[in-house]
Amino acid sequence: QVQxxxxxxxxxxxxxxxxxxxxxxxxxxxxxxxxxxxxxPEKERExxxxxxxxxxxxxxxxxVKGRFTISRDNAKNTVYLQMNSLKPEDTAVYYCARKxxxxxxxxxxxxEYSYWGQGTQVTVSS
Numbered sequence: 001q002v003q004x005x006x007x008x009x010x011x012x013x014x015x016x017x018x019x020x021x022x023x024x025x026x027x028x029x030x031x032x033x034x035x036x037x038x039x040x041p042e043k044e045r046e047x048x049x050x051x052x053x054x055x056x057x058x059x060x061x062x063x064v065k066g067r068f069t070i071s072r073d074n075a076k077n078t079v080y081l082q083m084n085s086l087k088p089e090d091t092a093v094y095y096c097a098r099k100x101x102x103x104x105x106x107x108x109x110x111x112e113y114s115y116w117g118q119g120t121q122v123t124v125s126s
Contacts, residue, residue: 002027002115004096009120012086016124020081022096022117030074033099033106035113036081038092038122045110048094049081052105059106063089086124093119 008020022034036048049060049070058070067086072079079096097113099106107113 002098004098004115004117006094006096006117006120009094009122011123011125014087014124014126016086017082017084018086018122020083020094020120022079024077024098029077029098031102034072034079035097035099035107036070036094037097037110038094040092047108047110050106050108051079053102057105059108083122088124088126091122091124093121095119
């Protein structure tokens with residue numbers, strides 16, 4: 001039983017920063033790519049970032065433009081999302097997820113992920 005728990009969300013002013021964490025338990029972590037997705041009210045879920053199981057390969061949504069950084073610490077079974085220069089349009093519930101299979105090394109489509117956390121709310125005020 002794979003369980004993912006996000007934390008680190010909150011209320012921040014535009015231009016501020018937050019670091020989200022996702023702690024994994026109950027299953028294999030290090031052999032799978034991890035991803036971050038987000039969903040704003042009345043909008044569909046969208047891809048934010050992904051990182052390969054070894055941590056060497058990363059891929060970001062087009063909106064990031066250098067503002068976000070995904071990383072992982074396999075020894076701690078934790079993946080992070082550092083968010084800088086936050087904008088009001090970044091307001092959403094952020095979810096972490098584990099990829100279904102070990103290959104390919106990473107993916108940006110939510111259909112490639114089978115295990116999801118409960119989400120953490122990020123609110124950016126103008």
